[in-house]
Amino acid sequence: MVSSLDKEKKELALRLYQISAFKFGSYTLKSGEISPVYFDLRVIISYPDVMQKLTDCIYKFIEDKEIQCDQLCGVPYTALPLATLLSVKMRQPMLIRRKEAKSYGTKKLIEGKFQLEETCLIIEDVVTTGSSILETTKDLRNEGLVVEDAIVVVDRQQGGSQHLDKNGIKMHSLFTLPYLINVLKDDNKINEELAKTLNDYISKPIENSKPKMSRLQMSFTKRADIAKNEVAKTLFKIMELKKTNLCLAADVTKTDEILNLAESLGPYICVLKTHVDIIEDFNDDFIKSLKGLAEKHNFMLMEDRKFADIGNTVSLQFSKGVYKISEWTDLLTAHSLPGSGILKGLKSAMSNKNQLGIFLLAEMSSEGNLLSKEYSGQTMDMIKDFSDIVAGIVAQTPNLIDDAGLIQLSPGCRLEESGDDFGQKYNTPEYIINEKGGDIAVVGRGIIESKNPVEVAKTYRDRLWAAYENRLNIN
Numbered sequence: 001m002v003s004s005l006d007k008e009k010k011e012l013a014l015r016l017y018q019i020s021a022f023k024f025g026s027y028t029l030k031s032g033e034i035s036p037v038y039f040d041l042r043v044i045i046s047y048p049d050v051m052q053k054l055t056d057c058i059y060k061f062i063e064d065k066e067i068q069c070d071q072l073c074g075v076p077y078t079a080l081p082l083a084t085l086l087s088v089k090m091r092q093p094m095l096i097r098r099k100e101a102k103s104y105g106t107k108k109l110i111e112g113k114f115q116l117e118e119t120c121l122i123i124e125d126v127v128t129t130g131s132s133i134l135e136t137t138k139d140l141r142n143e144g145l146v147v148e149d150a151i152v153v154v155d156r157q158q159g160g161s162q163h164l165d166k167n168g169i170k171m172h173s174l175f176t177l178p179y180l181i182n183v184l185k186d187d188n189k190i191n192e193e194l195a196k197t198l199n200d201y202i203s204k205p206i207e208n209s210k211p212k213m214s215r216l217q218m219s220f221t222k223r224a225d226i227a228k229n230e231v232a233k234t235l236f237k238i239m240e241l242k243k244t245n246l247c248l249a250a251d252v253t254k255t256d257e258i259l260n261l262a263e264s265l266g267p268y269i270c271v272l273k274t275h276v277d278i279i280e281d282f283n284d285d286f287i288k289s290l291k292g293l294a295e296k297h298n299f300m301l302m303e304d305r306k307f308a309d310i311g312n313t314v315s316l317q318f319s320k321g322v323y324k325i326s327e328w329t330d331l332l333t334a335h336s337l338p339g340s341g342i343l344k345g346l347k348s349a350m351s352n353k354n355q356l357g358i359f360l361l362a363e364m365s366s367e368g369n370l371l372s373k374e375y376s377g378q379t380m381d382m383i384k385d386f387s388d389i390v391a392g393i394v395a396q397t398p399n400l401i402d403d404a405g406l407i408q409l410s411p412g413c414r415l416e417e418s419g420d421d422f423g424q425k426y427n428t429p430e431y432i433i434n435e436k437g438g439d440i441a442v443v444g445r446g447i448i449e450s451k452n453p454v455e456v457a458k459t460y461r462d463r464l465w466a467a468y469e470n471r472l473n474i475n
């Protein structure tokens with residue numbers, strides 16, 4: 001006999017297809033895997049009838065499964081409106097997990113009233129690996145809540161359930177991918193051939209479809225072993241040894257100011273970043289002293305020159321002129337804009353100084369910058385042939401790097417989310433490391449313009465390192 005829930009689920013599945021909440025083609029998932037199906041349940045908020053039907057179905061589903069809870073919590077963001085509607089329908093309170101703590105007032109991560117040891121049921125839209133549910137669970141458990149169940153609208157059946165199970169969470173899915181394939185095939189929405197492609201895709205052993213271990217799950221020590229660029233290798237080791245992933249942007253204009261910063265903040269940083277062309281009294285002795293301090297405090301020097309010309313010009317800019325950058329810097333930034341010739345030019349100018357780690361700009365932190373997604377992807381492609389000289393990228397999002405030996409440097413960091421008058425955007429240390437996927441955060445004015453740069457640098461160092469350790473636990 002067909003239960004009323006079965007009938008409602010079928011109708012809902014067809015309606016979800018109609019509003020393009022799932023699509024078929026060739027899609028690159030967050031894990032980098034190519035998938036013949038893509039779920040985008042974000043569209044449902046534009047269809048009140050779908051929101052209503054989905055809420056009713058989940059409500060019945062929870063009743064059928066006899067799941068009890070004191071609180072509900074939707075995984076941000078798509079599941080938030082669903083959790084809200086369910087909370088009203090079930091007359092059960094809900095909680096909201098912030099993606100980052102407020103930088104003012106209570107600094108809470110979990111909003112809403114609750115008691116210790118209350119049970120919280122998680123609501124999620126689509127599950128592939130289950131990592132988003134785990135992130136939310138971790139914050140709820142840290143507050144003393146008990147999380148044992150999660151309801152998901154669609155389970156892609158790619159290891160998420162097993163992953164959650166290992167972490168003490170039972171996942172209940174309203175729809176699975178095989179179920180949706182059957183419903184759509186029976187209603188002639190997809191043909192036999194597509195159904196077969198989809199079934200073949202799901203029947204791949206989980207090992208094959210499991211996302212490969214991402215750099216975000218790996219320690220810097222492990223990544224040092226994988227890094228192909230020698231300078232990146234050393235940098236990973238310095239970070240782990242000194243327990244710091246803070247890069248200081250020493251954006252001051254006098255040599256003694258830079259040297260003072262290097263001496264006083266050296267113990268707390270892994271990289272000191274310069275813009276030599278803003279220094280008014282540049283001289284060779286300054287470089288000698290700076291190198292001495294880098295050695296004394298075990299940090300690396302990065303010249304943030306952001307080269308952007310053809311290979312020949314860049315090779316001259318790098319090795320000649322007043323600054324002779326190639327002779328002293330460990331790390332260097334460059335734009336990918338001119339094409340791979342820029343990397344060839346830099347490589348040719350390395351001469352007898354063999355060790356260089358280039359960071360290509362894949363994304364920028366400033367508002368309105370023109371580096372599109374396509375540009376960022378092409379930058380990553382360009383790196384592949386230059387793994388000996390490229391140490392990493394400058395970026396603002398977590399999924400560009402799939403080679404764990406590369407380092408992501410993320411500028412735009414302040415203790416509080418803010419901006420400057422010229423479009424610079426700042427995020428907190430935790431947001432930079434956990435949400436943007438930065439391995440190293442760059443901090444300039446947040447430290448150098450503070451009243452007590454040493455104490456403030458220590459705070460950045462501590463918060464950035466704690467966020468990195470936290471990232472290893474949640475991923």
Ligand SMILES: O=c1ccn([C@@H]2O[C@H](COP(=O)(O)O)[C@@H](O)[C@H]2O)c(=O)[nH]1
Pocket residue numbers: 249251304363364365366394411412413424442443444445446
């Ligand atoms: O996208 C980018 C690339 C580089 N930067 C550089 O980082 C520092 C940031 O300094 P703050 O004072 O912390 O804003 C600066 O040297 C930039 O040239 C960046 O901000 N964004």
